[in-house]
Amino acid sequence: MHSLDGDIMEERKISRAVISRLPRYYRYLGELSEEGVERISSKELSERMKVTASQIRQDLNNFGGFGQQGYGYNVRYLYNEIAKILGIDRQHNIIIIGAGHLGQAIANYANFERRGFLIQAMFDVDPNLFGKTVRGARVYSLDSLEKFISENDIQIAALTIPKARAMEVADRLVKSGIKAIWNFAHTDLTVPDDVIVENVHLSESLMRLSYRVSNMDAIPFEGKYD
């Protein structure tokens, strides 16, 4: 069984598709672990996750394998290793810009906290929201954004504001040193190369659903969309 040593880290060029699937492995392994399952073969995991066993082996081989032929995977070990790969074995401090329903929904989501994502503050332009707290995260005026970031160790900013103001706020975040933006605004942000944007475009997801319903016969069956 390989460990994630420096060599492997340097060699790997993991495809987007594999990375997109990792959180799902993590979720299933977490559930198995909660159920008390200690080992699982790629065949059993495959049946449960409804992907092929060879895909599972290939995906996990990108990170050095984790399985011994004939013995299957050690669930807890694999779970922890994927956590390390995903970078969720450490704490991430998050701020949310936009304390409307969506921002509050995110702040309220206990699961994030369990995975080390701590919502440290929310920011808004609506004075009626200032001082409100959601699961311990207080809403501040957007005016104090730069000050808060400079005084706190913030890694991720979630943007849940209308498209019209998203780019302007993203610029302020970048100038404040934020390297990761979780963007819910319905627009593409232009940021420097060393800043990462992960988009959640809900209307695009809804349109994909609409497409699939409208074109059921024309849909290839080889996989899922997410």
Next chain:
Amino acid sequence: MHSLDGDIMEERKISRAVISRLPRYYRYLGELSEEGVERISSKELSERMKVTASQIRQDLNNFGGFGQQGYGYNVRYLYNEIAKILGIDRQHNIIIIGAGHLGQAIANYANFERRGFLIQAMFDVDPNLFGKTVRGARVYSLDSLEKFISENDIQIAALTIPKARAMEVADRLVKSGIKAIWNFAHTDLTVPDDVIVENVHLSESLMRLSYRVSNMDAIPFEGKYD
């Protein structure tokens, strides 16, 4: 210029990747149209969308082309054709199960309405929410779910409830004839083949962001993740 006639509909087996990109074309064409742009070359569109011109041509060729060599695309025409392909040239009635912050955020999102997605009702188990309305969508007791569906022409159900109850509610939706579920619950739903599930797993999106921040050097640069 081809039209979307029956032949083309029958032939096409569009890849997931192309379908995933269509809503983004739709968004950019909508913005161009609002700016008064009437024609655009694949090169100009490519610069704006930051994808290659050949990808744009390939993607749109899946649906019969829409462009004449040297003349570029007619923005409004292409916008309308993509709307038809996405099935958003007609009205879709939606219900939301779960009237918490996330459900209310979705009900509040005016953009959905503009694209023909009308939120007709919300359902919850919390009596304190019954009767509340969000942008005209009233919250009903989950007990009346089947009755509401049978009396209204509902195409899509959004699930914004905790994972623990998601499968049970999905079963009820399927029994009531719903063919499209927009699933925000952090679990995979098992549904019959003729029911479509589009997942929005926010924690998985956040983990992808975490991965990318934690592995910036190892990330392939060939594209975006969404």
